[in-house]
Amino acid sequence: MSRVINYHCKSCDFYFSNHNYRFCFDDKMDCIEEYMPLFTSSDYGEDSLIRGRIIEKYCQSCDKTVRIYRFSPDSSIYTTDATIDFLKYYIPKKHDFFLEVIDFHKELIDMVNENRSLDEIGNFIRENDVYNLYELNFNHYLNNKKTGFNSSQLIRDIEFYLKHIENNMNKFDEFIICINSSEDNVNYNLDGEMFDENICPLCGEEFYKISLKEPCPKCGKNTMERSREMMD
Ligand SMILES: [Zn+2]
């Protein structure tokens, strides 16, 4: 079971979500993965050499979300310093990964438009499995009589996924990223500089505590509302 808490200001439409994302690495340790812990996948990421939680804070003066990748000594096989070095290197690569995922989906659209053979398209999907984030299953679009496939539906779906991926990438670009070890109360930015864990590494202001007891950080009115979403 996973929960998301959404805050929304009725006056100015300010919006902030609190997720409980986790992160881990894929089998080859070459890509950081982010996911929500669900019942069905509660041991997901157990084998990862480094794993942890993602904590999201809000900085009022930067008007940005600060994402803190937090690990504890027992969730990494490496020393604290080595883990921080690892994360400093791999978290920015996530952006490149999104770009590659976008290329994959665009190329797929081109292949379908060019009427490439089904074998060719199927092979392309298999070979690029790592970029197939939405587990696009080609067979799903083949019709029963095997006389062809529903290419317009396939393209519609891919375009829908593309929008999501681009959205995620834009959001990721807007984050201020930090790394934190549960042993000490400092955050490291991606250049390895240390900051008190309660302040924004970009401007030095304290994080704004978003709650119903506080006014909206944008317009200052007491018109915040909260909703919960449960996912399983
Ligand atoms: Zn700031």
Ligand SMILES: [Zn+2]
């Ligand atoms: Zn507001």
